[in-house]
Amino acid sequence: MARGKIFEGVRVVDFSWIFTGPLVTKFLADYGAEVIKIESPTRPDDVRSIGPYRDNQPGVNRSGVFPLYNSSKYSMCLDLGKTEAVEIAKTLVGMSDVVVESFRAGVMDKLGLGYGELCKVKADIIMLSCTIYGQTGPSSMQASLGMFFQSEGGVVEFIGWPDRAPVVVPNPYTDYHAPWLALSTLISALDFRHRTGRGQRIDVSQIESTPHFLGPALMDYLANGREQGRTGNRCDYAAPHGVFRCRGEDRWCAVAVFNDKEWTGFCKALGNPLWTRDERFSTLMGRKKNEEELERNIEEYTTNQRAEDVVKAMRREGVAASVVQNGRDLTEEDEQLRFRKTFIETEHPEMGNSVVQQAPFRFSGVSSDLRRPPCLGEHTEHVCTRILGISDDEFVKLSSAGVFG
Amino acid sequence: MESMLSPYRVLDLSDEKGLLCGRILGDLGADVIKVEKPGGDRTRNIGPFYKDDPHPEKSLYWDFYNYNKRGITLDIERKDGRKILRQLVARFDLVIESFPPGYLDSLGAGYETLKEINPNLIMTSITPFGQDGPSKDDKTSDLLAAAGGGLVYILGDEDRPPVRITAEQSYCQAGAQGAVASLMALYYRRTAGEGQHVDVSVQECMTWPLSYTIPFWDCLGQVWGRAGSFQKRAGVKMKLLFPCKDGYVNYRLGVAALYGRSQKNLVEFMNQRGCGFELKDIDWAGIGIEALTQEEHDRWVKPVEEFFMRHTREELYEASLEYNFMLSPVNSPREVCEHRQLAARDYWVSLEHPHLGESVTYPGAFYRSTETEWKLRLRAPRIGEHNREIYQDELGFPSAKMEQLKQAGII
Numbered sequence: 001m002a003r004g005k006i007f008e009g010v011r012v013v014d015f016s017w018i019f020t021g022p023l024v025t026k027f028l029a030d031y032g033a034e035v036i037k038i039e040s041p042t043r044p045d046d047v048r049s050i051g052p053y054r055d056n057q058p059g060v061n062r063s064g065v066f067p068l069y070n071s072s073k074y075s076m077c078l079d080l081g082k083t084e085a086v087e088i089a090k091t092l093v094g095m096s097d098v099v100v101e102s103f104r105a106g107v108m109d110k111l112g113l114g115y116g117e118l119c120k121v122k123a124d125i126i127m128l129s130c131t132i133y134g135q136t137g138p139s140s141m142q143a144s145l146g147m148f149f150q151s152e153g154g155v156v157e158f159i160g161w162p163d164r165a166p167v168v169v170p171n172p173y174t175d176y177h178a179p180w181l182a183l184s185t186l187i188s189a190l191d192f193r194h195r196t197g198r199g200q201r202i203d204v205s206q207i208e209s210t211p212h213f214l215g216p217a218l219m220d221y222l223a224n225g226r227e228q229g230r231t232g233n234r235c236d237y238a239a240p241h242g243v244f245r246c247r248g249e250d251r252w253c254a255v256a257v258f259n260d261k262e263w264t265g266f267c268k269a270l271g272n273p274l275w276t277r278d279e280r281f282s283t284l285m286g287r288k289k290n291e292e293e294l295e296r297n298i299e300e301y302t303t304n305q306r307a308e309d310v311v312k313a314m315r316r317e318g319v320a321a322s323v324v325q326n327g328r329d330l331t332e333e334d335e336q337l338r339f340r341k342t343f344i345e346t347e348h349p350e351m352g353n354s355v356v357q358q359a360p361f362r363f364s365g366v367s368s369d370l371r372r373p374p375c376l377g378e379h380t381e382h383v384c385t386r387i388l389g390i391s392d393d394e395f396v397k398l399s400s401a402g403v404f405g
Numbered sequence: 406m407e408s409m410l411s412p413y414r415v416l417d418l419s420d421e422k423g424l425l426c427g428r429i430l431g432d433l434g435a436d437v438i439k440v441e442k443p444g445g446d447r448t449r450n451i452g453p454f455y456k457d458d459p460h461p462e463k464s465l466y467w468d469f470y471n472y473n474k475r476g477i478t479l480d481i482e483r484k485d486g487r488k489i490l491r492q493l494v495a496r497f498d499l500v501i502e503s504f505p506p507g508y509l510d511s512l513g514a515g516y517e518t519l520k521e522i523n524p525n526l527i528m529t530s531i532t533p534f535g536q537d538g539p540s541k542d543d544k545t546s547d548l549l550a551a552a553g554g555g556l557v558y559i560l561g562d563e564d565r566p567p568v569r570i571t572a573e574q575s576y577c578q579a580g581a582q583g584a585v586a587s588l589m590a591l592y593y594r595r596t597a598g599e600g601q602h603v604d605v606s607v608q609e610c611m612t613w614p615l616s617y618t619i620p621f622w623d624c625l626g627q628v629w630g631r632a633g634s635f636q637k638r639a640g641v642k643m644k645l646l647f648p649c650k651d652g653y654v655n656y657r658l659g660v661a662a663l664y665g666r667s668q669k670n671l672v673e674f675m676n677q678r679g680c681g682f683e684l685k686d687i688d689w690a691g692i693g694i695e696a697l698t699q700e701e702h703d704r705w706v707k708p709v710e711e712f713f714m715r716h717t718r719e720e721l722y723e724a725s726l727e728y729n730f731m732l733s734p735v736n737s738p739r740e741v742c743e744h745r746q747l748a749a750r751d752y753w754v755s756l757e758h759p760h761l762g763e764s765v766t767y768p769g770a771f772y773r774s775t776e777t778e779w780k781l782r783l784r785a786p787r788i789g790e791h792n793r794e795i796y797q798d799e800l801g802f803p804s805a806k807m808e809q810l811k812q813a814g815i816i
Contacts, residue, residue, distance in 0.1 A: 052624040064620030139746040151655035152733035154741035158572040171616035180581035187588040188409035200776035211768035219465035220453040221738040254552035320544035322553040327622030339538035360609030361586035364602035
C-alpha cells in the first residue's frame, strides 16, 4: 500500500500555533505534505509550554501535548522581528504551495507577510487564516482563546445539569470544530488551483464554524424562538439513556435504549430482575415518566458490576453501551483502538518516546506516514541549506546575526 | 463564479452519522444528491420541527443537515433499486454511506462491486467503530461515542456523574471528519488514478477533542478526570466559570506570559471602578504557572468573583473589549444568533421555503475567500423532489417507467 503519499509534493509554511491551525497542518503532514513549522526560541509554539511533560520535567521538547498536534512536521526557527528573517520566510513561501497561520487579524500584515506581499513571491499561493473571530468585523482585533470562546459560541450553555450552573469543557473545545471545516476548504482550494491555476486567501473562524456543530439547537431558536438547554445525560426520545456508576473508583458505563426491542435486550442483560417487569417501565413513555426510579434501579445493579462487564452484556443483547473511557482505557484497554492503531509510540530524542495519534479515518489504497514531532528549530539548517539553497557560510553568518532567534 | 468543488458529484446514502459530510461538500459547491427511501428518510422524524409540527417535511434537523443537496428516493434493498444505483454510481465521484459494516456488500452494492463500474469512485463509510475490528458490529449513539472516545469522562461537576454535551456532537464531528477524508481521497485520485474506500470511525473522531487526556496518562501515569468548571494545572484548581448579575462568564485568573497581560488589564478596569486595589501591583506576567499556589489563586480570585457579581455579562464583555482582557459570556442560542460579529459578517442566511409560506434562517458561511464564495444555494430537498431531474432528465427514464417504479415502491 502506498505510504503517506496523498499530499506528496505539497509544501506548507506553517505559522500557526496551539491546536486549530496545527491540526490542519498535522493531517497534511501525516499524509505526505512537507510542513515547515515556523517558531523561535523566544516564541516557540505555546503548546510546547503546556504540560504534562515527559517524567514531569518541563522543556520545549518534552511536552506530551505537542506531539499530538505536530506529528510529521519540520521545525524552523526564525526571529520574525528581523527583516532578514522575514525575507527568508518570504523566499520559503515563494517555493511553497500553502501558508497557514492563526494570528489575530492584521499580525501577518504587520510582519510583512500579508497575503498581498506573499502573492508577489508566489502568485498562486493558498493562504489559510484560522482565528477565533475572522479577519473583519468588530471582534476581529479581540484577543481570545478557544478556552473562553466555547462559552461565547454557545457550547457551554449545553453542558451540565438543568438544576445548576453549566460546566465548561476543561480544554479549548471549539478548537475542535474549525479545523475540519478549514481543512475541507483548504483541500478544495488545492483542487481548485489544479483546475484554474489560481490560489486564494481563505478566512476561517471559530465563531462561524461552531454554529454548524450546534445546528438543531440554533434552528430551534431561529425558527421557533425556543432556547434549548442542558439535560445532563438524558435524551427526550430514549430511556434509559445515561451514565451509571460501576464498581471501582470513578468507573462508569453509558447506556442508551432507543426502542422496545432494545429494552427487552437491556432487561435480559441485567438478568431480568423483577423490577423490570413493572408495567410502568414496559414502554418508552412509561420509562420517561418514571425516569428517576428507572435510573436508581439501574444504578443499584451497575454499582456492583465492572463497567466492562455491563457493556459486554449489553452489547451481547444488541444494546448500545460503552465504558466511559479515561486515558488509561483509551491507550491500554480499548481493543478497537488498538486494532486501528490509533495511538502510535514514536522514538523521540529527548522524550524517549512520544505518542502521536492517527486521523480518525483510513484509506483502502494509501496509508498514513506518522513521524515523531520536531524538536524546536530541529530543521532550521536543513531548510536553509537544502531547500533555500543558502550556503553553509551564509547560514553561519545569519545565525550569528540572530536571524534564527 | 466557479466554486471550489463544482466538477464533483456526491451520492449521499447516509443517516445521522454522515449527513454533515455531504452538506459540507455541498457548501463547497459539489452537486450532492441525498438518497432517501421512498416515503422519506427516518431522519425526517428528528426534531426540532418547524413551529413544533412533527411533519416529515418540517424537520429543522433535516433542513439544517441537508441544505445544498438535491434529493431523490430509491429503495436499494430492491434489486431494481440497486440496478438504478449502479447506473447512478457511474456518473458520480463519491458515495457517502453509514450502513453497518458489510451491509452494502451483502446487497452487492459494496465498494468492491461499485468500483468495478466506476474505478474512480470514492466511497466514504462512516460507522460507529470502523469497517473492521472487534467492535465493528456494535451500535453507537451520540452519548456512547462521546463516552467511548473519552470526552464524557472529563466533563461535568465532581459531585455528579460525568456528562455529555447536550447539543449532540459525535455525529457532527464524524461528518466533518468524513468531509476531510473524502476530499483527501478526491485529491489523491489525481495521482493514484483511482478511487478509495474511506473508513471513518465515529469513536475515533471523538478521541480528538480531549487535549490532555492522553498526555496525562502517557507522561505522568495519571488519569485526567473531570473537575467541574475548574482547570487543574500544575496542582492548582483554577476557577473557570464565574456567576455575574445576569448569568455566567468564562474567565481564568491570568498568570505567565499568555494570560498575565490580560489579568493586568482586568485589574486596571477593576481599579477604575474603585476596587481590587489589593491586586494592583502584582506582576502577573512574571508568575510562572508552576509557581502559583492554590492559596494565592483562591485569595486573588475572591475580589474578581465579587466584582463580577455586580455586573452583567454585557458590561463585562464590553469592558473586556475596551480594556483588552480575555473573558467570554456564557451565551444562549439567542445570544449566539444575535452576536454582533456574526451580524457584521452577514453570517445568517435567510432562505424561502414556499411549502412553509415563510423564510427560514440558517447558519451560513464557514469560510470567506478571495476567489470563491460560500453559498447556500438550495434548501433541503422535499421527499423525491429531484426524482424527475435525475431519473428522467439525466438518466432518460420515460414517464411510463417513472410511474412503474413509483408504484412498485422502488423510487
